[in-house]
Amino acid sequence: MLNDTTLLLDLDGASVVRVERLADGGRRVHLVTADETARACPACGVFATRVKGSAVTRPRDLPYGESGLEFRWHKRRWWCREAGCLRRSFTEQIPQIPAGARLTARLRGAAGRRIRDVGSTVIQAARDLHLSWPTVMEAFRTQARDVTEAPLPQVTVLGIDETRRGRPRWERDADTDKWRLTRDRWHTGFVDALGHDGLLGQVEGRAAIRVGLPHATVVVDHFHVVQLADKMLSIVRRRTTAETRGRRGRASDPEWKARWRLLRNREDLSDDQFATMWNTLLGEGKIGQTLLTAWIAKENLRTLLALARTGAGRHQVGHARWKFLTWCADSDIPEVRQLATTVARWWPEVAAFIDTGHSNAKSEGINRVIKLVARNAFGFRNADNQRLRTRCVTTRRACGQLRTAQL
Structure with missing residues (x-):
């Protein structure tokens, strides 16, 4: 029985016979089976011709509108006419609503895809679709097989x-x-x-x-190498402040005010910002000179890493490496020397990054x-x-x- 309401519902294998409005504003949709294959015995596949009785089920489907729909599926129970079949009777079923199912297949699929594709949490999908957590989680596991069982690609990096x-x-x-x-x-x-x-x-x-x-x-990731240099700079600042001033840093200390500029890249600082930082620290005696020495070591390391993807030759890379290691060795700052030791120990991986540029x-x-x-x-x-x-x-x-x- 094909009508406009059936097309609007778009539930394959079922036809809408009537719709009634409930007292709470909801709508109850009465369905009948429209798929002829529904009377095929699920055990032997023989089409039944004799009706045993009728049954009414209430499968749940995707929500429609604000009030939703309530289904009543009026289906028949058939006698199997195959003598050798162990199953004597069965009820009608369609692919969207298998026998014994309380939910339509598209409702389960939509619940699983909300988590798989949209990134929704299980509890949020359960609340939106008025389902239980275990039901949604099982639907997600079913939908996730398309991802987990897919063959892995050939990976170069x-x-x-x-x-x-x-x-x-x-x-x-x-x-x-x-x-x-x-x-x-x-x-x-x-x-x-x-x-x-x-x-x-x-x-x-x-x-x-x-x-x-x-x-x-x-290949070492250059982000973590620069992060290590920034961490070194912060440790130097805290240690020199404690040794020179005998206390932790305060907001009124010049090195505390310049702490964020010290961690920024040189090209990200304007000329005025760089001049202010440099002149302020230069006038602070031992603290400022130590911090500027550590900052130059950090920038020399960044200059070395910046040679990646530039096609630099071995001579250019070797000169930048020598400049960084020599500055660190002459600095007489324990943290700076430790940074140079770490880079030297990981030099094959750092050199691989400079050669390939992979991150x-x-x-x-x-x-x-x-x-x-x-x-x-x-x-x-x-x-x-x-x-x-x-x-x-x-x-x-x-x-x-x-x-x-x-x-």
Whole structure:
């Protein structure tokens, strides 16, 4: 029975016979089966011809409007006429509403896709669709198979970064009476750093890269190298202030006022800002001179790292490295010398960055999304659920699960 109301409902296999308005403003839709294959026995596949009785079910569907719809499906129970079939009777079913289902397939699919594609939390999707948490979570696991079971791409540059997920968990072994780690506080993520496939997967714990990938070229991320230099500069400022003034820094101290300019890049400072910082610290005696020496060491390191993607030759790279190490060695500042020692120890990885120009920016961006998902969920008790959520959220665009509107 095909009519305009049936087309509007768009529930394949069911036809609308009438709609009534309830006292609370809601609408009750009465359905009948419109699919002829619904009278095929689910056990043997033979079409039934003899009706045993009738039944009325109340499947739930996607909400329509503000008041929603209440379904009444009037379906028939059939006798199976196949003598060898063990199933004697059955009720009608359609792909959208299988036998015994209380929810339509499109409602379950929509619930799962809200989490997989939109990044909604499970509890928020359950509230919007008036479902329970376990129902929505199971629907999400079903929809997530499109992502987790998809073949992994060939990756040229692999980004690796760690994310802290919470406190570790220990349990006592009943056999050995020793404590063993059952949940690590770290997750290691693997990202397609050069392509567009996003997060490829996560493992619990910290990955041993040199053991797992012995022939790979390890490239240090220049962001963390500069971050290490900035941290060195802050430590020098706090130590020299404590040694010279005998107290912690105060807002009236010149080095405290210049602390943010010291951490900024030279090209990000205007000429007036740089002159003010330089002249102010230069007039502060030992504190200012120490800070300016450490700041120059930081800028020399940035100059060395800036040679990446420029096609600089070995002579130019070697000269910039020599300039940085010589300045640090002559500075007589313990923190600056320690920075030079760290860079020298990691020089093969730093040189690989200068040669290739690859960075871990995509991994850092995905880590931000991972932390945002955990924050929106108010934390995760189940590490498997957390990895599944973050995998889908960070790969939905690459796997084609999200189609943004085209203007």
